[in-house]
Ligand code: D5M
């Protein structure tokens with residue numbers, strides 16, 4: 001049969017410009033001759049319909065039951081004999097994308113419950129959509145006030161120092177930089193500030209200059225002190241607290257303790273009240289010659305299977321498309337050269353995802369939004385292009401809370417920087433989640449200005465982790481890795497792009513074609529492999 005399997009049916013519908021509800025696809029797949037049913041459904045569809053809904057299919061099947069294998073072959077209901085293949089299709093007819101509420105059971109032509117027979121795969125999602133909840137916080141789309149002028153840098157740093165500093169001020173007896181300078185030599189002093197400079201001295205100690213609203217003050221970390229080990233974790237512009245003893249001339253302080261804003265060790269993450277899952281992916285790179293279409297097809301197919309019935313959310317952490325002109329000579333590896341066409345193709349790929357899965361996405365550095373972070377969500381034109389599945393499109397970073405579980409989504413460009421600056425054992429491409437731990441410790445997704453990561457100063461610092469997320473989701477480095485840091489689940493989600501020439505040249509082996517699936521009720525992770 002040419003149209004066996006829901007994903008093929010979805011593909012056929014999308015190639016003709018239609019999106020489809022999952023339930024509708026399942027019903028078509030359940031008929032004796034899905035190809036004929038599909039044609040009949042399309043014939044029957046109202047002219048203005050863009051989405052094939054379950055009621056379209058049901059109403060056709062009620063009028064022309066001949067094509068409905070489940071009910072016509074044996075009205076007495078032998079379909080139940082089909083055992084595990086027999087799927088109750090009438091309970092979850094939902095459209096996540098519209099939030100429409102529909103009746104939960106349908107009479108058949110013979111008055112009994114609809115049972116589908118011989119369904120190769122697929123069933124409705126596991127739960128009532130009314131049990132779902134999805135909230136967005138920190139989306140700065142449309143809120144950008146930055147002009148890139150000096151005043152913006154002053155306000156963004158002031159905001160950062162104020163908000164991250166407030167997490168440290170209770171822990172140290174702190175004074176402003178200028179006040180410390182006039183304290184008597186030998187006093188105990190404390191300060192909260194941004195890392196302005198880190199230098200090694202001739203004798204191998206470390207000099208860390210902290211800056212606050214009043215000025216700067218130098219702190220000396222002796223090489224044989226326990227804190228010396230933390231110096232190689234420091235990034236410029238992160239917020240820290242120091243405590244120590246002033247030298248005789250009060251021109252410098254010897255560090256006794258160093259504090260990071262950090263996630264409290266006692267942090268207890270929230271969990272969902274029912275068994276429900278989210279698939280976390282990123283770096284799809286549609287439009288690249290290396291985009292792994294077959295792996296994506298398998299992923300979409302899998303989402304239509306009963307095994308995936310609890311997957312009700314799909315989060316995509318940036319790099320939807322390959323983009324154009326992102327890296328030198330990138331055009332030589334493009335499959336689709338027009339940026340809008342890339343998003344059209346991406347939209348087709350989204351349509352393969354069951355219509356009742358909620359999708360949330362943020363942009364990445366390959367996407368057609370400003371490169372500097374925070375990156376606003378896509379503009380109206382791109383939203384229109386990507387509208388078929390009705391995804392929620394928010395800024396990079398943003399926090400999405402799924403049934404009480406907060407997920408901080410950040411594309412991850414700063415991870416390159418963390419990995420470059422920190423020693424291998426603290427952050428590496430092979431263990432991207434460990435680099436994420438560093439960001440959690442700093443309570444900031446991209447601390448360092450003026451480096452590799454481009455930042456746009458705004459009135460407020462959108463890159464701060466004001467609240468501790470339950471899950472931190474990044475991508476960008478194309479490596480799969482996850483683990484827990486002070487009970488926060490950090491996941492870097494791999495990619496859907498095979499190794500590029502650049503990656504070959506620097507010996508990066510991407511983890512392509514994997515989908516980490518998170519149980520929102522336990523925060524356990526399973527990885528599904530599609531490559
Ligand atoms: O980034 C994928 C990963 O590869 C990320 O760690 C950056 C790195 N990368 C990829 N191409 C380049 C070039 N040309 N220069 C420097 N770094 C690169 P992505 O954002 O998906 O391209």
Ligand code: FE
Pocket residue numbers: 283319364366476477478495
């Ligand atoms: Fe990428």
Ligand code: ZN
Pocket residue numbers: 319364365366411475476477
């Ligand atoms: Zn990227």
